[in-house]
Amino acid sequence: MGQQIESALRQSMHRVLVVLVSFLPGVLVFLLAVILLTAFGLLLAAIVKRILVAARFDERLASRETTGSPASISDWAPSHSPTLLIVRVILWACILLGVAIGISAIDASYSANSQLEQFLLPYLTHVLGAILLIFFGTLMARFLARSVLIGAVNAQLQYARFLSLGIKWLVLVLTAAMALDHLQIGGSIIEMAFGILFGGIVLTLALAVGLGSRDLVSRSIEKTIDKPAPTREPEPFPAAGETPRPKLRHF
Amino acid sequence: MSTSPMTEPTNAASPQQSGAIAAASSVGAPLLICLPSATAETVETMRERIASALQGHNLFLATPGGASAHAANGVTVVDYPVASRGDAAWALTSPDYLVAAQLAIEYDAAATLVLGNEAASLSVAGLQALAEAVLTGKADLAVPRYRTGPHDALVSSALLYPLTNALFGTPAHLPLPLDAAFSARMAKRLSTVARKPSNAAQPEPLIWPVAEACISSFLVKEIDAGERTLPQPADLDLNTLLAEIVGSLFGDIEAKATFWQRARAPMPAKPNVEPARTTSEAEEFEDVRAMVDSFRNAYTNLQEIWSLVLPPQSLLGLKRISRAPAEEFAMPADLWARTVYDFVLAYHLRTINRGHLLGALTPLYLAWVASHLRQCAGDAATAAFHVEETAAAFVAEKPYIVSRWRWPDRFNP
Numbered sequence: 001m002g003q004q005i006e007s008a009l010r011q012s013m014h015r016v017l018v019v020l021v022s023f024l025p026g027v028l029v030f031l032l033a034v035i036l037l038t039a040f041g042l043l044l045a046a047i048v049k050r051i052l053v054a055a056r057f058d059e060r061l062a063s064r065e066t067t068g069s070p071a072s073i074s075d076w077a078p079s080h081s082p083t084l085l086i087v088r089v090i091l092w093a094c095i096l097l098g099v100a101i102g103i104s105a106i107d108a109s110y111s112a113n114s115q116l117e118q119f120l121l122p123y124l125t126h127v128l129g130a131i132l133l134i135f136f137g138t139l140m141a142r143f144l145a146r147s148v149l150i151g152a153v154n155a156q157l158q159y160a161r162f163l164s165l166g167i168k169w170l171v172l173v174l175t176a177a178m179a180l181d182h183l184q185i186g187g188s189i190i191e192m193a194f195g196i197l198f199g200g201i202v203l204t205l206a207l208a209v210g211l212g213s214r215d216l217v218s219r220s221i222e223k224t225i226d227k228p229a230p231t232r233e234p235e236p237f238p239a240a241g242e243t244p245r246p247k248l249r250h251f
Numbered sequence: 252m253s254t255s256p257m258t259e260p261t262n263a264a265s266p267q268q269s270g271a272i273a274a275a276s277s278v279g280a281p282l283l284i285c286l287p288s289a290t291a292e293t294v295e296t297m298r299e300r301i302a303s304a305l306q307g308h309n310l311f312l313a314t315p316g317g318a319s320a321h322a323a324n325g326v327t328v329v330d331y332p333v334a335s336r337g338d339a340a341w342a343l344t345s346p347d348y349l350v351a352a353q354l355a356i357e358y359d360a361a362a363t364l365v366l367g368n369e370a371a372s373l374s375v376a377g378l379q380a381l382a383e384a385v386l387t388g389k390a391d392l393a394v395p396r397y398r399t400g401p402h403d404a405l406v407s408s409a410l411l412y413p414l415t416n417a418l419f420g421t422p423a424h425l426p427l428p429l430d431a432a433f434s435a436r437m438a439k440r441l442s443t444v445a446r447k448p449s450n451a452a453q454p455e456p457l458i459w460p461v462a463e464a465c466i467s468s469f470l471v472k473e474i475d476a477g478e479r480t481l482p483q484p485a486d487l488d489l490n491t492l493l494a495e496i497v498g499s500l501f502g503d504i505e506a507k508a509t510f511w512q513r514a515r516a517p518m519p520a521k522p523n524v525e526p527a528r529t530t531s532e533a534e535e536f537e538d539v540r541a542m543v544d545s546f547r548n549a550y551t552n553l554q555e556i557w558s559l560v561l562p563p564q565s566l567l568g569l570k571r572i573s574r575a576p577a578e579e580f581a582m583p584a585d586l587w588a589r590t591v592y593d594f595v596l597a598y599h600l601r602t603i604n605r606g607h608l609l610g611a612l613t614p615l616y617l618a619w620v621a622s623h624l625r626q627c628a629g630d631a632a633t634a635a636f637h638v639e640e641t642a643a644a645f646v647a648e649k650p651y652i653v654s655r656w657r658w659p660d661r662f663n664p
Contacts (some may be wrong), residue, residue, distance in 0.1 A: 040522035143604065146556065153549045154490045160552045248479060248538065248620070249403045250489055251341060251496075 023106075030102030035096065045087045074213025083142060097230040130179040138173025141168045164206040173197050261499040273443070276614075281309040282382060283360035284436040285351040288340040289314045294328070296371055302326050304378040313354050327609060329354075340368045341482040342412065343428050345456040349445035355438035363387050363438055367429040368482040371511040377476030381419075382571045384472045391469035392460055393432040395476030396424045401627045401634030403481055409619045410497060410591060417588075417645035418504060418511035418652075419465040423473050424638075426461045427496065429482065433460070436518040440467050466510045494609035501598040501609075511651050519660040536577070542621035549614030560597040565590055572618070582622035584644035590615055592652035600659055 052058075093133050103124065145168035152160030175193035180186050186193075284301055286294070294314045301312060313331040335349050339345075351526040355363040362385035366373065366470055377395060384393035388544065397404075407425050426662075433441065437460075444463055464471045484492055486501055517535040558566060568586040575581070594612050598605060627634035 003393065146604070146607050149552060150556070150607055151490075153552050154610060154613050156545050156548060158548060160548070205542075216344070248405065250405045250485060250620075251407075251484060251492065 019202060026106035026108070031101075033101040034158060037094045037098025037101065038091075041091040041098075044094065045091045046089055049087045052086065057083050057086075087122040108167035126183055130182045133179045133182060136177060137171060137178070141175065142215035144168070144171055162208060163205065166201055166208075170198065170201050173201065256447050259577070267322040267595050278601060281311050282362050282364070283311045283313060283351070283358055284364045285313045285347070285352065285354060286366055286370060287315070287331060287333065287343075287347045288370075291316065293371060295364075298328065300375065301378065304375040305382055307331055308382070311354075311358055311360065313351075327364050328539065329358075341484045342429060342457070343367050343431060345445045345458045348441045348460065350459050350514055352426050352438040352442035352445065355433075355435060356442065358486040360435065360438070362432055362434060364380060364432045365430065365550065366431065368478045370430060372478070372480035373430060374477040375612065377474070379480070380474045380476060380524060380664065382428065382539065384474050385432045385434050388472060389434075389470060391434045391437040391467075392430045392464040392471045393429050393474050394423050394425060395470070395479070396473050397429075397476050397479045397481070401624070401629060401631050405620050405623070406496065406564070406616070408634075409587075409623070409641065411500060412502060412638070413588070413642040413645035414504065414591065414595075415459070415461055416642050417649050418514070419462050419507075420467050420514045421461050421471045421557075423461045424643070425444070426459055426500075427457065428460065429479070430476070431460055433464075434469075437467075438463060438471055440464070440469070454651055455495075457496065459500060459503045462503055462507060465514070466507055490610060490613050493518055493613055494606065497612065498598070498605065501595050504595055505599045511655065536625070539580065540577045540623045541623045542617045542624075543580045546621065548571050553611055553614065556603065557602055560608065561590060561593050563594060571617075577625075580618075580625055584618050584641045587615075587619050587641060588644040588648040589651055592648060592655070595652060596655050596659060599656070 013144055058081055145164045148167045149164035152163050157163065173194065177190055177198075180190045284305075286297055289297060294312075298312055299426075301310060306325070308317075308325075310326045312326050314328060315334055317329045331350065331354070333346060338520055347365055347367075349361055351365045362382060362383055364378070373395075381395060382391050384390045392441060393415045404425065407427065411426045412422075413426050416422045440463055441458065441460065444458055461471055530621075541574070550569060554566070557569070561569070565586060568583065569590075572580065572582060574585075594608060597603065602608070603611075623634065623637055624639050
């Protein structure tokens, strides 16, 4: 009995060690590929940057672009420098190439172990997809929150910040649910939790806006009942000796 | 602003037009008057008015639908090759200048007058002064200055005039003119500028003729044109219109940065204050209180966005005025000037989305309006004084925008 346990333990340890031994070179190659390609990317980016700066690339491009054109390369570039954009694209392309080479090295070292290979590589793409989802979701949440905030403030709504926060969290919750679903984590629990949270936020916003605008809505309804015809009410004629109230003309 | 269908005028003149040009050449260089917003009802009135105002000139009147060129009262009516926008037009836009400039080149006009919507309310003296400024005054561009009340043309008073004056060194109180007169070489310049592709987000592209004239070293004159009805936008959504107009001006400033960083601006002359109240302070104060409340609401909610655009010093100034009671509410002119300059810079650097940036400017503009209304209390002379004071602050603070434009990261007080 004891010998059997010892044998089973040894065999399992051996298997784990074999897996580790076959896995470690792959990891080392992955790290090496990423580091080497990053270093190469940095070097290449520095050379390209020096060439573009010497050639006054930004100035030449700016002089060719028409004033007020709907989209120019500067709009997409960090700090409006197309040179910087090109340099960063080169750097990140090299880093991504390193990652791709590293992954293929891990893949090669795992040729014998098909189970892990089948699981790991597709999951990595899912992780990448989830990261992209979270990134764009966060951007969208911030953009929409600001749009709603400014619109609500200009509409002179007192609860502008609350409305903006509500929109932001709606989008963030939606993004988180999509990312988790993409990673296949949580299953139906996530769907249910998302439904409850999303519905809860919408209900809270509806109640808050509804209760906050109660007076506004009742006044609006009263006006509609009092004035069935949609004609514009004529301005009251000023009494004798009274100066008419001036209207603000912004333009 | 609504989009108008624009058709470019043909370079070849019609037989009737050729006859008109031949007739014109025998008399001398013609004076072209364009009425892009004229309707069939207003054309005859305007023709009589123009004939009496500009006697002795070889007049060409371009109106939409004036295809059957005919002469009467010394005025030859010719076709303006774009459909009238009627009441929708409240300011002259890029297509208006383009068509007028092309007609001016076609008819070899010595001077061109473009009269906007409700031009019938423009005085005869104003019309004469505009034409004479170009014909005999040697001006390349003449823009009118109307007699306005303290509640009129507030966007121009708060933003357009001070910015144009400080950056381009030309004191034009209406840089987005309703009417304009320009010379032949200015017509060529406007034609070139109007042909440039414009921002697709803008339904009706605008041109800033004063800035264009300045960078071409052309002579610009501001003409006292008396009273005039100021046409208002048909769909008055302040937020959208303010964003469109101010965005267009900021874009123009960005495009002409190399010019205005070198140009020197004259300090505007402050008029003498003659108190002449036209409305009761109590009524005025209701408007001010509403705007101050709106500004306080914006200060509470928009701090996060403003802090991305404004330096701590300006934020502190805004905090101070947001705490002041409505009876003492005043936006200091230097704070307003710096705030606008910071927004210009943020527009250039794209610190935040440009739509958001211009939206965040609206409550600050309304704060300036509240301050203006409270200070002038319905008095036109005090209002004019306040406007000139604001313009002077923009001139005084010009080194601030120049420094920040050149070194946005280094210079941040």
